[in-house]
Amino acid sequence: MLIVITGPSGSGKSTLANRVLEELENVEFSVSHTTRQKRDTEIEGKDYHFVSEDEFKRMIQDEKLVEWAVVHGHYYGTAKKELARGTEEGDILLDIDVQGAGQIREKHKKAVFVFILPPLFPELRKRLEKRGQDSESAIQKRLGVARAEIQAYREFDYVVINDELTKAVEELKSVILSQRCRREIREKEIMPILRSFAERD
Ligand code: ADP
Ligand code: 5GP
Secondary structure, eight states, X not given: OEEEEEOOTTSSXXXXXXXXHHHSSSEEEOOEEEOSOOOTTOOBTTTEEEOOHHHHHHHHHTTOEEEEEEETTEEEEEEHHHHTTOOXXXXXXXXXXXXXXXXXXXXXXXXXXXXXXXXXXXXXXXXXXXXXXXXXXXXXXXXXXXHHHGGGGGGOSEEXXXXXXXXXXXXXXXXXXXXXXXXXXXXXXXXXXXXXXXXXX
C-alpha cells in the first residue's frame, strides 16, 4: 500500500513520518531525490538523495521518476525504484507536495492520501522559525506557498491536525492500521483461515 502524506512545509510531515517508521512494522520510507541543499540535521540516502540539477534533469529524461515537481524553487521527485521497495505486506510512506500527490493519484488509484495540517498559521510560522534550518527569505517563501496549498486538503482522504504531537502520531498510525484491515488488502491472510474452517478435526 502506498501512503502519501502532504502538507505545508513545517506542518510536521518528517517528524510524523519518522515516528511512524519507528513505531509501526512493515513501513518503508520513500527517499526522494532533491536539488535543494542538505540541512545539517539530514542524512544523505536516509532523508533525501541530494543531487545536482543536471542529475535530476537526466532522471526526468530517462523516465526514472514516478512523479516530480518544483517546490520552493527546487526540484523534488520520487524514483520509480523507491516504490518497488514495497513488499507484499509492506507499506511505502511518501512525503511529497500537492503536485506530486496529484501525479501519484493518477497512477496509483489505491494509494491513501493524508493531509497534515498545522493547528494555526502563526504556529506554523513559529515552528519553521524554531526549526532554524531555513533562511528568513526561505521561510517567507514557504509560508506564502502554504497559504495556497492548504486549500488542497479537499483532495485528500484523511486529515491529521498536528497540534499535540503524540495525538497526531496516533492518528496517522490509525489511518495506516485501518487501511491494513480493508477486506481486499487482507484477502491473502483470510484464505488460510477459511481453509482451516473447511478442514475436519
Ligand atoms: P515538515 O517535514 O512538514 O516540513 P517538520 O517535521 O520538519 O515539518 O516539523 C517542523 C518543525 O516543527 C520541526 O522543528 C519539528 O520538530 C516541529 N514540530 C513538529 N510537530 C510538532 C508538534 N506537534 N508540536 C510542536 N512542534 C512540532
Ligand atoms: P523540504 O525541503 O522541507 O524537505 O520539503 C519541501 C516540500 O517538498 C515538502 O512539501 C515535501 O513534501 C516536498 N517533497 C519532498 N520530496 C518530494 C518528492 O519526491 N516529490 C514531490 N513532489 N515533493 C516532495
